[in-house]
Amino acid sequence: MLRRAVLAGLTAGSLLLSTAGCGGEEAPQGGSDGRLRIVAGFYPLQYVSERLGEENVKVTNLTQAGAEPHDLELKPSQLAQITDAALVVYLSGFQPSVDEAVKLQAKDKAFDVAPDHGDDPHVWLDPVRFAEIAGKLAERLATLDPANAGAIRARAGQLQDELHRLDEEYTAGLRTCARRDIVTSHAAFGYLASRYHLTQVPISGLDPEGEPSPQRVSEVAALAKEKGVTTIFFEALVSPKLSETVAKEVGAKAAVLDPIEGVEEGSDYVSVMVRNLAALREALGCT
Structure with a gap:
C-alpha cells in the first residue's frame, strides 16, 4: 500500500x-x-x-x-x-x-x-x-x-x-448478535472480523484516503439495507463524510470504530479496544 x-x-x-x-x-x-x-x-x-x-x-x-x-x-x-x-x-x-x-x-x-x-x-x-x-x-x-x-x-x-x-x-461479547456485518469506511478491520466471525464490508479499500467509486458506494448501501445494518463506522483520524453519506442513504447512524493507529491523551490500546467492543455490540444488536 x-x-x-x-x-x-x-x-x-x-x-x-x-x-x-x-x-x-x-x-x-x-x-x-x-x-x-x-x-x-x-x-x-x-x-x-x-x-x-x-x-x-x-x-x-x-x-x-x-x-x-x-x-x-x-x-x-x-x-x-x-x-x-x-x-x-x-x-x-x-x-x-x-x-x-x-x-x-x-x-x-x-x-x-x-x-x-x-x-x-x-x-x-x-x-x-x-x-x-x-x-x-x-x-x-x-x-x-x-x-x-x-x-x-x-x-x-x-x-x-x-x-x-x-x-x-x-469472544463472549460478540458471540450472540442479531447481525454480523460491519460496514466500515475502509478495510482496516479484517483481522478483528476474522477472529470474531464477523463480516467486514468496507466502503473503500485499505487506503483510508482512497476514493471509492460511486458504484461501490451504491453496492455497500444496498447491502447495508438488505442486512438491516444500523451503524456505518468511520475512523477517528479520517473524515466521517463518506460514512455519514452512506448512513443517511441507508437510514442508519454513523459512529466511530477506532483502528487505534493513534490515541487521545488519557486513552491506551486496551481502553480503546474496550470502547470498540461496546460500539460493535450496540451496532450488531448483541445480547
Whole structure:
C-alpha cells in the first residue's frame, strides 16, 4: 500500500547526508541514563515497546498524535533518531518512508511486526496476534538488555495475559448478535472480523484516503439495507463524510470504530479496544 510520492526526497543520498548532519549525540544503546533507545513507527508499536521495557527504555513514536501514520514523511531529526536507536520497531508496507529509512539506516537493528501473509497490515486489532508480537518483541529486547531480561519477559507475560482476557471479552461479547456485518469506511478491520466471525464490508479499500467509486458506494448501501445494518463506522483520524453519506442513504447512524493507529491523551490500546467492543455490540444488536 505504497502511497503516492511519500518517498520523494528520501533517496539514499539524502538519508545519509541528513543523518550525518544531525548526528546522534547518544550511543545506540542510549545516553548516560542507560535506557535503550527504541523508535516505534506508530502508536501500537510504541504501546507494546513501553509496556515491555517500562523504565528501562525510552521510546520515540515517529507519528505525532492525531496524524495519519500511513502518510508519515520523516524529518531529518527523525532519521537521526532511527540511526541512533538500539531498535526500530516498525511494520513493513505500512509506512513507506520508515521502510526506506530502515533499509538504508537500520537494517540490522529493526524489528518488523508485519504479518506473514495478507495485504491487511492492521494485525494489532486482533489481540491474540498482538500478544504473539509482544512475546517475540520481548525476546528481542531481552537480547539487547540481558541484565533486565527477566523483567522484560515477566512484563510480556503480564501484557499477554491482559490481551488474552481482552480476547475472551470480545469472544463472549460478540458471540450472540442479531447481525454480523460491519460496514466500515475502509478495510482496516479484517483481522478483528476474522477472529470474531464477523463480516467486514468496507466502503473503500485499505487506503483510508482512497476514493471509492460511486458504484461501490451504491453496492455497500444496498447491502447495508438488505442486512438491516444500523451503524456505518468511520475512523477517528479520517473524515466521517463518506460514512455519514452512506448512513443517511441507508437510514442508519454513523459512529466511530477506532483502528487505534493513534490515541487521545488519557486513552491506551486496551481502553480503546474496550470502547470498540461496546460500539460493535450496540451496532450488531448483541445480547
